[in-house]
Amino acid sequence: xxxxxxxxxxxxxxxSFIEEAAFVRRAYDFVSRHPDCFQRExxxxxxxxxxxxxxxRTHVLLMHHRKLNQWFQPGGxxxxxxxxxxxxxxxxxxxxxxxxxxxxxxxxxxFDVDIHITDATAEDARHEHIDIRFLMEIDDQLPxxxxxxxxxxxxxxxxxxxxxxxxxxxxxxxxxxxRMRGALPR
Numbered sequence: 661x662x663x664x665x666x667x668x669x670x671x672x673x674x675x676s677f678i679e680e681a682a683f684v685r686r687a688y689d690f691v692s693r694h695p696d697c698f699q700r701e702x703x704x705x706x707x708x709x710x711x712x713x714x715x716x717r718t719h720v721l722l723m724h725h726r727k728l729n730q731w732f733q734p735g736g737x738x739x740x741x742x743x744x745x746x747x748x749x750x751x752x753x754x755x756x757x758x759x760x761x762x763x764x765x766x767x768x769x770x771f772d773v774d775i776h777i778t779d780a781t782a783e784d785a786r787h788e789h790i791d792i793r794f795l796m797e798i799d800d801q802l803p804x805x806x807x808x809x810x811x812x813x814x815x816x817x818x819x820x821x822x823x824x825x826x827x828x829x830x831x832x833x834x835x836x837x838x839r840m841r842g843a844l845p846r
Contacts, residue, residue: 662742663698666691666706666792669744673770677832683775687790697790698738704788708747709735710763711771711793711833712756714800717841719817720834721798722824723755723810727781731824733833735791748794756798756813757805764797771795772836774829793833 670688675681690704691697697706711733712721722731734755738747745768753760772793780786798804806813816824818841821834 663691663695666742666744669770669792670773673773675773679828680773680832683773683790686775687773687792690790698740698742698744700737700739700784703785704790706738706744707735707789707791708738708744708751709733709791709793710748710752710796711837712752712763712796712798713766713837714815715797717818717837719800719815720821720837721756721804721813722816722821723806723813726809726811727783728779733793733830735793744792745794748792749796752796754807755809757807758798758802762798762802766795766797768794772829772833774832776827776829791829 667688670684670691673684675684691706694702696702699705713719721734723734724730725732734752735748736751738744741747749760749763749765752763770792774791774793775788776791777786777788778784800815804813818834818837822831
């Protein structure tokens with residue numbers, strides 16, 4: 661995916677959340693002005709992540725990030741890869757420990773956009789992520805081994821997600837999932 665493809669995805673993304681609409685505008689402006697937006701060395705850069713749900717949309721997969729000591733959805737740095745959807749898929753594969761055949765992309769459009777600061781670690785200075793998120797599904801009966809980047813990977817009931825991460829962006833993705841559940845056939 662070339663940078664223009666990400667710009668197209670951002671231009672098509674619609675949200676009813678005002679803070680996310682502002683993030684989409686900022687992301688579009690940044691990506692359009694910075695050809696190096698996928699490079700980790702840039703103090704602001706694009707990342708890709710996956711909001712992973714089970715098929716009935718009752719649970720979400722969260723990982724307890726080893727370096728940041730917080731619960732997050734799978735995701736990470738693009739490291740120069742312009743195909744942010746592929747980045748999100750690769751990170752979900754690596755961080756869950758499941759093969760690509762177990763990851764189902766629900767839709768190839770953007771699920772959520774968030775811009776946030778990531779605090780400094782031993783390896784990285786403080787920096788800003790423009791996180792492009794996609795909705796994925798995994799069978800919640802599969803064992804999810806995780807990998808070295810996390811202390812634990814678990815299925816969390818949708819109504820308990822904010823007990824693990826109470827950020828506005830996590831709440832927003834959980835709320836989007838709740839709204840989708842209302843639209844699912846019973």
